[in-house]
Amino acid sequence: xxxxxxxxxxxxxxxxxxxxxxxxxxxxxxxxxxxxxxxxxxxxxxxxxxxxxxxxxxxxxxxxxxxxxxxxxxxxxxxxxxxxxxxxxxxxxxxxxxxxxxxxxxxxxxxxxxxxxxxxxxxxxxxxxxxxxxxxxxxxxxxxxxxxxxxxxxxxxxxxxxxxxxxxxxxxxxxxxxxxxxxxxxxxxxxxxxxxxxxxxxxxxxxxxxx
Amino acid sequence: xxxxxxxxxxxxxxxxxxxxxxxxxxxxxxxxxxxxxxxxxxxxxxxxxxxxxxxxxxxxxxxxxxxxxxxxxxxxxxx
Numbered sequence: 024x025x026x027x028x029x030x031x032x033x034x035x036x037x038x039x040x041x042x043x044x045x046x047x048x049x050x051x052x053x054x055x056x057x058x059x060x061x062x063x064x065x066x067x068x069x070x071x072x073x074x075x076x077x078x079x080x081x082x083x084x085x086x087x088x089x090x091x092x093x094x095x096x097x098x099x100x101x102x103x104x105x106x107x108x109x110x111x112x113x114x115x116x117x118x119x120x121x122x123x124x125x126x127x128x129x130x131x132x133x134x135x136x137x138x139x140x141x142x143x144x145x146x147x148x149x150x151x152x153x154x155x156x157x158x159x160x161x162x163x164x165x166x167x168x169x170x171x172x173x174x175x176x177x178x179x180x181x182x183x184x185x186x187x188x189x190x191x192x193x194x195x196x197x198x199x200x201x202x203x204x205x206x207x208x209x210x211x212x213x214x215x216x217x218x219x220x221x222x223x224x225x226x227x228x229x230x231x232x233x234x
Numbered sequence: 235x236x237x238x239x240x241x242x243x244x245x246x247x248x249x250x251x252x253x254x255x256x257x258x259x260x261x262x263x264x265x266x267x268x269x270x271x272x273x274x275x276x277x278x279x280x281x282x283x284x285x286x287x288x289x290x291x292x293x294x295x296x297x298x299x300x301x302x303x304x305x306x307x308x309x310x311x312x313x
Binding site for chain 2: 024025026027028029030032033034035036037039040041042043047050051053054055057058061062063064066067068070
């Protein structure tokens with residue numbers, strides 16, 4: 024029980040040991056990373072805070088430079104790929120988000136602005152990197168879809184316009200000529216408006232034609 | 235204290251039946267880690283562990299973090 028929290032307390036103490044060099048500190052922070060992302064269930068007993076407190080203890084160590092923290096936060100962001108069809112991977116991602124929030128809360132007490140800046144800039148601060156990637160993809164695809172729909176609508180508008188123009192320009196042959204609409208036909212009964220239009224056109228145009 | 239630290243990182247405590255999901259095994263492993271924390275704290279206040287011993291604890295913790303697979307929290311009976 025409480026394996027993550029108890030180990031976090033131990034890691035915290037080890038990170039503060041002056042004998043630990045950069046390699047040991049890196050290994051211990053790797054352990055923190057594993058304790059955050061490996062659990063296949065949500066950590067709901069403040070484990071994230073105790074793990075974050077341990078990581079903040081490491082932030083007091085001058086052996087770890089800003090470049091290390093940037094790498095570490097980046098590896099944390101890229102270490103866990105949530106699969107939205109598998110709940111266990113989502114738990115890991117959620118644990119990581121909770122950890123980062125706690126880390127941001129505790130970091131100012133311990134350390135320097137650069138750490139907070141890196142943490143805040145890290146994609147996991149606002150959701151997993153892959154969620155962000157997904158949202159970016161979705162945004163791009165939405166834009167592409169909107170563009171496509173716009174083009175399609177434009178084409179549709181043009182087509183409708185052409186149809187309208189064609190209808191207006193079309194003049195039915197006068198009665199008795201081949202192709203002339205038959206008022207008794209089913210087509211003319213069902214489509215009264217075209218027939219009315221044709222009738223109007225005939226009235227307007229046909230009298231001017233020489234017979 | 236050095237003896238305690240050395241015992242706590244063995245297969246009988248921190249790695250006790252590491253593959254097991256049994257409650258007693260998980261409790262022993264988890265609370266071994268918790269018991270090690272004050273040992274290291276005591277070392278920080280007044281050093282008594284050798285660098286090799288400290289390195290062994292670090293290695294054990296790093297390994298334990300990668301091998302533990304039961305991360306349940308509060309238990310109604312055991313706390």
